[in-house]
Amino acid sequence: MTPTTSPPGAFAELARTAGAWLFGWWRTVHLTALLLVLALSPSSYRREHRRALASHVYLGTAESLLWFTVLSTLISLVVTRIVLVTALSYGLSQYALEMVVRVLVLELIPLAAALFAALRCTTPLAAEIAALRSRGEWDEAAARGADPLRSEVLPRVVAGVFCTLMLAAVSCVVTLVVAYLSTYAFTTEGFGAYTHTVGQVFNPVVSLIFGLKILFFGITVALMPMAAVLDTTPRRRAYTSVELQGLVRMFLAIVLIEVASLVGNYY
Amino acid sequence: MKVDDALSHPAPVSNLEFKAALLLALFVALVLGTVLYLMYARGSFEETQQLVLVVDDSEGVRVGMDLTFAGFPIGRVHRIELAPDGAARIVIDVLRRDAHWLRESSVFILMRSLVGGVSLKAYSGVLTDPPLPDGAQRKVLVGDTNAELPLLVSNARELLQNLTRLSATDSALSASLNNLQMLTERLNGPRGAAGVLLGNEAEARKLATALDRVNQLLARLDGMAVKADAQVLGPAGLVHETRATVLQLNIMLGDARDTLKRVDAVLAEAQAVAANTRVATTDLGALRAEIDATVRKVEQLVDEVNRKWPFARDAELKLR
Numbered sequence: 001m002t003p004t005t006s007p008p009g010a011f012a013e014l015a016r017t018a019g020a021w022l023f024g025w026w027r028t029v030h031l032t033a034l035l036l037v038l039a040l041s042p043s044s045y046r047r048e049h050r051r052a053l054a055s056h057v058y059l060g061t062a063e064s065l066l067w068f069t070v071l072s073t074l075i076s077l078v079v080t081r082i083v084l085v086t087a088l089s090y091g092l093s094q095y096a097l098e099m100v101v102r103v104l105v106l107e108l109i110p111l112a113a114a115l116f117a118a119l120r121c122t123t124p125l126a127a128e129i130a131a132l133r134s135r136g137e138w139d140e141a142a143a144r145g146a147d148p149l150r151s152e153v154l155p156r157v158v159a160g161v162f163c164t165l166m167l168a169a170v171s172c173v174v175t176l177v178v179a180y181l182s183t184y185a186f187t188t189e190g191f192g193a194y195t196h197t198v199g200q201v202f203n204p205v206v207s208l209i210f211g212l213k214i215l216f217f218g219i220t221v222a223l224m225p226m227a228a229v230l231d232t233t234p235r236r237r238a239y240t241s242v243e244l245q246g247l248v249r250m251f252l253a254i255v256l257i258e259v260a261s262l263v264g265n266y267y
Numbered sequence: 268m269k270v271d272d273a274l275s276h277p278a279p280v281s282n283l284e285f286k287a288a289l290l291l292a293l294f295v296a297l298v299l300g301t302v303l304y305l306m307y308a309r310g311s312f313e314e315t316q317q318l319v320l321v322v323d324d325s326e327g328v329r330v331g332m333d334l335t336f337a338g339f340p341i342g343r344v345h346r347i348e349l350a351p352d353g354a355a356r357i358v359i360d361v362l363r364r365d366a367h368w369l370r371e372s373s374v375f376i377l378m379r380s381l382v383g384g385v386s387l388k389a390y391s392g393v394l395t396d397p398p399l400p401d402g403a404q405r406k407v408l409v410g411d412t413n414a415e416l417p418l419l420v421s422n423a424r425e426l427l428q429n430l431t432r433l434s435a436t437d438s439a440l441s442a443s444l445n446n447l448q449m450l451t452e453r454l455n456g457p458r459g460a461a462g463v464l465l466g467n468e469a470e471a472r473k474l475a476t477a478l479d480r481v482n483q484l485l486a487r488l489d490g491m492a493v494k495a496d497a498q499v500l501g502p503a504g505l506v507h508e509t510r511a512t513v514l515q516l517n518i519m520l521g522d523a524r525d526t527l528k529r530v531d532a533v534l535a536e537a538q539a540v541a542a543n544t545r546v547a548t549t550d551l552g553a554l555r556a557e558i559d560a561t562v563r564k565v566e567q568l569v570d571e572v573n574r575k576w577p578f579a580r581d582a583e584l585k586l587r
Contacts, residue, residue, distance in 0.1 A: 051283065051284070053287075054286075054288075055283055058283060059280070061290055062286070062290065162291075162294070165294065166293075166294050169301070172301070173297055173300075195307065196308065198304075198305070198308045199305065199308030199309045199310065200331055200332075200333070202308065204309075
């Protein structure tokens with residue numbers, strides 16, 4: 001019998017793991033607060049930082065925008081078609097459009113946008129920071145008196161949030177258009193009824209929850225991978241596990257946000 | 268000396284800041300457009316008037332649901348509140364441009380269906396009535412499918428109980444069916460329908476005996492009929508004699524006809540005699556009239572003589 005497998009040893013190990021887990025979340029919250037302060041500070045948008053910010057925002061979003069628009073159009077088309085045909089076969093076609101708007105625009109598309117932004121934008125940006133740290137450039141810059149958190153991390157986090165919001169906005173508009181075209185085809189006759197249905201779904205509470213959900217999705221997918229790579233030292237762990245840990249935290253946070261939004265919308 | 272903060276240098280992009288600004292502008296335009304569209308969809312730019320519907324139970328009614336007229340949404344539930352008298356007040360925003368469909372005589376119905384929840388409907392029978400004023404308050408009629416279900420279930424249960432009673436082993440229907448089965452068996456039995464009609468075997472046997480005797484009687488009647496046929500239609504039968512009699516009668520009728528002709532002639536002569544007698548009778552009348560006139564003249568003459576003859580007192584005139 002080894003000491004680590006004895007009950008007191010297992011309990012101590014569990015307590016250490018839980019403590020580390022909680023401490024990791026606390027560091028994430030702390031980093032979020034730091035970056036929020038930096039993001040709200042006008043000095044972060046001086047000329048010397050603005051170019052890096054513009055570069056990350058443009059490169060992070062523009063590359064994903066076209067592909068995700070195409071992808072969301074296809075998903076919307078297929079799901080809308082399935083819902084319409086199914087509702088028609090059950091004689092419930094009057095509820096089909098509302099269901100499409102609720103399922104696609106409110107739930108699926110923002111989630112898909114967040115995940116796509118995480119995979120295409122924020123995780124690679126976090127990997128860049130991890131590379132800087134592994135090459136020791138981060139410590140050198142800090143030693144020179146520069147603030148790498150402001151100059152390197154903040155533009156990437158802002159780019160990640162913007163990418164998520166942009167993808168969600170574009171894909172929601174595209175989905176609304178696709179849903180209309182799938183239902184009424186290329187005519188303006190159904191615009192009034194369609195607008196009425198959309199208006200019914202997006203009551204003030206739902207609209208507020210929808211907006212907050214997308215905003216928190218953006219913050220989560222931008223922050224979690226970045227917090228993971230900033231949290232650990234390159235000498236102790238391999239970066240792949242750090243990225244994986246960041247992704248797990250990100251998925252957990254996304255699920256929590258989604259559940260909270262569902263509770264707010266339907267309870 | 269200025270410190271170069273940027274550690275990594277992304278790939279250079281021409282007009283980078285302009286393109287980033289373009290993306291930002293696109294995002295702002297999308298968000299603003301969506302917000303404006305949603306405000307338009309929620310009717311924020313439409314003028315509305317209020318309508319208050321009062322109902323005993325507002326279960327299923329939710330804020331934002333439609334008030335429809337002929338299937339078209341013309342208003343939206345704005346608020347649901349409890350009135351001091353315990354009734355539910357459903358405050359509805361009716362679009363001004365559609366408010367003309369609602370009249371003083373309009374009826375409002377809260378429909379509860381099995382699928383699809385609750386719906387509020389308005390019916391306007393007389394569209395020439397005065398329009399419904401702003402803030403009008405109306406009672407709601409409730410058409411509840413779910414409320415009718417218990418009654419339906421109760422009726423169905425009653426029906427099933429009746430069916431169960433009918434189909435029970437000791438039920439009247441079952442007894443009738445048993446009787447029918449027995450009847451069918453007896454119909455198929457040796458005595459058949461006669462046994463069924465007469466009830467027991469003895470009576471059925473009597474009937475069979477009676478039938479036999481009737482058959483014998485009929486055979487006897489048949490023999491009698493043959494004999495009667497010979498007597499009536501035979502060579503010396505009644506029909507032959509009758510025919511001879513008829514011939515004789517015809518001859519006698521011819522004689523009688525001749526006799527009658529002769530009698531007719533006699534009568535004609537007698538008629539002539541009678542005519543002569545009538546003429547003679549007419550002449551006698553004239554003669555009598557003349558005699559009467561003569562007697563009257565003689566009487567007048569005697570009366571004259573008596574007046575002139577003083578000694579004669581007897582004035583009686585005697586006719587001879």
